[in-house]
Amino acid sequence: MPLRCSEGTLRPATKVRDVRQEVLAREGTPTFQASLRLLRWIERLFACIKHNDRLHRLRLRGLRGAGEQFLLAAAARSFKHMAMALTTAEPMNG
Numbered sequence: 890m891p892l893r894c895s896e897g898t899l900r901p902a903t904k905v906r907d908v909r910q911e912v913l914a915r916e917g918t919p920t921f922q923a924s925l926r927l928l929r930w931i932e933r934l935f936a937c938i939k940h941n942d943r944l945h946r947l948r949l950r951g952l953r954g955a956g957e958q959f960l961l962a963a964a965a966r967s968f969k970h971m972a973m974a975l976t977t978a979e980p981m982n983g
Contacts, residue, residue, distance in 0.1 A: 938962045 915921050938944050942962055949958045 934963065934966075935959065938966055942966060 938959070942965065944958070944962050947955050947958055949955065
């Protein structure tokens with residue numbers, strides 16, 4: 890009798906295969922591509938906020954707090970961009 894690492898039973902991988910096939914079927918759809926573009930945009934924005942605005946540590950607890958803190962950081966970044974756009978805009982001649 891061969892030695893075994895554990896006495897547990899093997900788990901069937903059919904559930905994993907079914908999910909994988911479902912995901913692969915959705916990959917080509919326009920909705921999936923749109924969600925990937927949105928995900929990339931959000932991830933890039935979050936990386937910029939973390940790097941440029943020094944948001945390295947979450948100060949509010951929990952998933953809800955993290956969402957609120959990110960929303961506040963994104964709003965602050967938008968205000969920065971708006972302020973820069975208003976101050977560098979050329980005055981109207983008129």
